[in-house]
Amino acid sequence: MKRITVLFLLISTAGIHFAYGWGDKGxxxxxxxxxxxxxxxxxxxxQSVLTHPLVYYASWMDNIRKNPLYSETASWHYANVDEGESYETMPKNPDGDVYTQTVMIIERLKERNLDDSLRTLYTKFLIHMVGDMHCPMHTGRLTDLGGNRFSVKWFGSPTxxxxxxxxxxxxxxxxxxYTEWSENIDVADEKERVAIVAGIPQAWMNQCVDICKKIYLNAEENSDYSYEYIHENIEIVETQLLRAGYRLAALLNEIYQ
Structure with missing residues (x-):
């Protein structure tokens, strides 16, 4: 197990990401x-672990990224997969990634004698990290820092x-x-929900990697994206948000059964 320390870790420039997964709303x-x-x-x-509803902690892990108490978690938001690689073949970040650390946290949370403070901390991490694990560009290429150095325009503005x-x-x-979003896209029936939560986190991770590869395949640097790009891709965003929500619920239901 990795301990959360007060020490600053030396993180290479190649490993730093400059955008957060999904943003607060996602x-x-x-x-x-x-x-x-x-x-x-x-x-x-x-209710005995968290003092607020799940939404309260949704972006907490992003908000504490610069806090030296949690510096060890900087790489826990993503897992880079370069062109021609799979998650399994890609060299792993020695500080952990969103998949390895999510699995670690799930295993720790299933321990009955886990310290109460760690149980609260890991639950807050899990709420956020399951979301990041479903954010397509958080499995982007290391060569362009997960798309952070892949320049495009959005309605004419550089991004x-x-x-x-x-x-x-x-x-x-x-x-x-966010409440309107959740109400409007949470429309799957029970059979569909069961199918979505089936499998293991590794399969969910690889599903996201496959989506990311298709994004790169259809992307061209310096393109100016607008309405057509929204029309072509918003269903993917909605699907990943829904999968993450259902799977987070399934994990919490299993852990806190």
């Missing part, structure tokens, strides 16, 4: 969907591919609050 949508699908028992158990997928698509498709 993470809030995921947490809100998950909250809608908690079992009564899990909800009651979580990058990472930001387009973290925030621009979501904010431009609908002027909805």
């Amino acid at each position: 993470h809030s949508i995921i947490a809100a969907i998950a909250d809608r699908h908690l079992t009564p028992k899990a909800r009651k158990s979580l 990058n591919l990472h930001t387009v997928w973290d925030e621009k698509l979501l904010e431009s498709a609908h002027r909805w609050s």
